[in-house]
Structure formats: C-alpha cells, structure tokens
Amino acid sequence: MSNLQIFELDPADGDLVSGAFEVLRASHAADAPEAPAPHKGKFALGLVNPPPGEDEATLIAVRDGVVVGIAEAGFPNRENLHFGWATIHVHPDHRRQGVGTELLDRFIEHARGKDRTTLTLDTRLTWEDGIERSKAGQLFAEKHGFQSALTWINRRCAVDALDAAAEQELLEKSQAAAGDAYEIVSWVGRTPEHLVDTMARLDSTILAEVPLGDLELGPETIDAELKNARADRNERMGVIPIQTIAVDKATGEAVANTAVFAYDDPEYTDAFQGITIVNPEHRGHRLGTLLKILNLRLVRENYPAVRTIWTDNADVNAPMIGINVVLGYEILDGGGEFQRKLDA
Numbered sequence: 001m002s003n004l005q006i007f008e009l010d011p012a013d014g015d016l017v018s019g020a021f022e023v024l025r026a027s028h029a030a031d032a033p034e035a036p037a038p039h040k041g042k043f044a045l046g047l048v049n050p051p052p053g054e055d056e057a058t059l060i061a062v063r064d065g066v067v068v069g070i071a072e073a074g075f076p077n078r079e080n081l082h083f084g085w086a087t088i089h090v091h092p093d094h095r096r097q098g099v100g101t102e103l104l105d106r107f108i109e110h111a112r113g114k115d116r117t118t119l120t121l122d123t124r125l126t127w128e129d130g131i132e133r134s135k136a137g138q139l140f141a142e143k144h145g146f147q148s149a150l151t152w153i154n155r156r157c158a159v160d161a162l163d164a165a166a167e168q169e170l171l172e173k174s175q176a177a178a179g180d181a182y183e184i185v186s187w188v189g190r191t192p193e194h195l196v197d198t199m200a201r202l203d204s205t206i207l208a209e210v211p212l213g214d215l216e217l218g219p220e221t222i223d224a225e226l227k228n229a230r231a232d233r234n235e236r237m238g239v240i241p242i243q244t245i246a247v248d249k250a251t252g253e254a255v256a257n258t259a260v261f262a263y264d265d266p267e268y269t270d271a272f273q274g275i276t277i278v279n280p281e282h283r284g285h286r287l288g289t290l291l292k293i294l295n296l297r298l299v300r301e302n303y304p305a306v307r308t309i310w311t312d313n314a315d316v317n318a319p320m321i322g323i324n325v326v327l328g329y330e331i332l333d334g335g336g337e338f339q340r341k342l343d344a
C-alpha cells in the first residue's frame with residue numbers, strides 16, 4: 001500500500017481523467033451492468049462545471065501510475081453547511097486492499113477542513129426480488145461507523161411500457177380528475193423566463209416535502225439566480241430537462257411539476273426522472289399521473305433514441321411509488337444513504 005497516492009483530480013490531465021472514468025466504467029460493469037452506464041463526456045464536463053450551490057472535490061487513488069479508486073465528494077455552500085457527501089468506487093481488481101478506506105480518510109479530512117459534521121456515503125443494495133447486489137458497500141460503510149439513514153428503490157420504465165390504449169385511458173382519467181382548474185405547460189430546455197420565479201418557489205419546497213429518512217438535511221431555498229445558474233450548467237453539460245407543470249389558474253402559481261433529464265447524445269438510450277412534486281394543497285387530483293404521462297409523450301417525441309427512464313424513490317414514498325407502478329416502472333435494485341456524525 002505504501003505507493004498509493006491520494007490527490008485531487010486535475011481536470012486538465014487527460015490521462016488521469018480517463019483513468020478515473022475507467023474505474024467508474026469497470027465498477028458499473030462489475031456491480032450493476034443493468035443500470036445506466038456512466039457517460040465519459042458528462043464525467044469530463046462535470047469536472048469543469050461544478051454544480052452551483054455546492055463545492056465539489058474529486059479525489060483519486062493512484063498506484064504505480066494507475067488510477068485504482070475515486071471518491072466524488074460534495075459540500076453544499078449556501079445551506080446545509082454542516083453536510084458533506086461522497087460516492088466512492090474502487091476498481092474491481094483492486095478491492096479489499098484498503099484503497100476505499102484511504103479515499104474515505106481523505107474525504108473525512110477534507111470535510112473536517114470545511115467544518116462539516118454530518119457525512120454520507122451511498123451504495124447500491126439488494127431490494128426484495130430485484131437484482132441481487134454485492135454487500136461490499138454497506139459493509140464498508142458500516143465498518144467505518146456510517147449507519148443507514150435512507151433507503152431508496154431504483155426503478156426503470158420502458159418509454160412504451162403501457163400500450164397506447166391503456167396510456168390514453170389513464171391520461172383521460174387523470175385529465176377528468178384534474179378538471180379545468182389548472183393550465184398545463186410543457187417545455188424542453190430552460191424554464192420559460194416568465195415561469196422562473198414561480199418554479200423557484202415550488203422547487204424550494206422539495207427538500208421539505210421529499211422523504212429524507214434520518215438524513216440530517218434542512219430545506220433548500222432556490223431563487224431565480226440559482227435556478228438560472230443550474231440551467232446554464234445543464235446547457236454546458238448537454239443535459240436537457242423535459243418538463244411539464246400545472247399552473248393553478250386561480251393564483252398563477254406553479255403547483256405541480258415533473259421533469260425528465262435526457263443527454264444530447266443521440267447514442268444514449270437512457271433518461272432520468274427528476275423530481276415530481278405536487279403542492280400539498282393540490283394533491284388528490286391525479287396531477288402527478290397526468291403530468292408524468294404528458295411528459296413521457298414529450299420525451300418520446302423529442303428523444304426517439306431514449307428507450308428507458310430511470311427513477312429512484314425513498315422506500316417510504318408510497319404515493320409516488322403507486323403512480324410509478326401504474327405507469328409500468330419495475331424494480332431494479334435498492335440504494336442506501338449511510339450517515340455518520342463527526343465529533344466536534
């Protein structure tokens with residue numbers, strides 16, 4: 001182990017960037033080949049386009065000139081200043097040699113330097129009769145004093161999971177339930193300028209509304225400036241939001257939203273479900289189902305290469321899971337967020 005070096009990845013060093021990506025590629029192939037493959041272009045672009053509202057650090061472990069592990073870490077810099085997260089991957093050929101532990105130690109050192117006191121690690125898990133996953137991540141996290149704080153379920157849905165007639169029937173039923181109190185608006189790309197403020201208000205409720213288990217995360221205030229900065233980053237990264245919202249005609253406020261994110265890579269067949277949220281005062285009108293079906297149609301029209309949409313939900317989020325099951329989502333596996341408090 002003596003010649004193992006841990007340092008921050010320099011995005012300008014093409015060989016190391018390729019080496020780090022190779023760890024992610026090999027881990028994906030070994031641990032969860034059914035899940036969407038990591039995308040090299042997005043990985044490289046992410047290194048030079050950090051997300052607004054968060055300081056990021058990509059630590060790599062290098063032995064004899066070969067990248068053998070990577071820890072991608074993030075530290076929110078507007079709110080939740082006590083918090084830090086990391087995702088650690090060790091190349092399958094180099095596991096059980098202490099590489100993961102060295103990366104974790106360096107992450108913890110980084111976090112202490114930023115006065116962070118609550119840290120998380122995440123890993124895939126086996127979920128019920130989904131695909132069986134290695135226990136390595138969980139055992140590694142627990143060995144290092146992290147405890148399970150939130151479990152989620154990963155699901156996937158073919159874009160044509162429902163036959164056309166069944167989809168149309170579901171759409172019409174939800175349209176009838178929603179009535180005419182709402183204006184439905186859809187777009188591909190940036191949020192239209194006149195909707196940015198109301199969408200920022202809706203987005204700000206997300207962390208308070210989404211089940212977070214025992215994760216010690218507080219609400220996040222999203223203003224128009226942050227929203228625009230995130231939209232700029234998506235554009236630079238080639239990540240395209242496809243979004244459908246409901247506006248309450250009585251108040252002009254956005255009260256429900258769903259978003260899917262696609263890559264502007266014609267070869268890439270996966271897309272990712274982002275948050276779906278319905279303001280509590282407007283639940284029970286089938287808005288979640290309505291928006292998701294309309295948005296799915298938009299994905300099919302605009303991204304014909306996309307075959308599968310992926311989503312994850314907290315295991316306790318029954319209403320969202322109920323909608324997803326009706327839409328044809330099936331379980332792939334689970335995931336866990338493990339949390340540890342650092343001594344002051």
Ligand SMILES: CC(C)(COP(=O)(O)OP(=O)(O)OC[C@H]1O[C@@H](n2cnc3c(N)ncnc32)[C@H](O)[C@@H]1OP(=O)(O)O)[C@@H](O)C(=O)NCCC(=O)NCCS
Pocket residue numbers: 027031087088089090091094095096097098099100101102121122123124135136137138139140141143
């Ligand atoms: C989890 C992972 C990062 C561990 O990396 P690693 O370099 O093999 O970890 P280490 O060698 O530092 O292991 C430290 C301890 O964790 C535990 N551990 C790690 N892998 C284990 C396994 N497969 N089975 C049982 N215990 C394991 C052991 O206690 C181990 O100590 P030991 O080898 O002395 O028994 C690696 O398996 C991996 O990349 N998995 C896929 C991605 C993932 O789930 N990452 C999330 C981590 S929370």
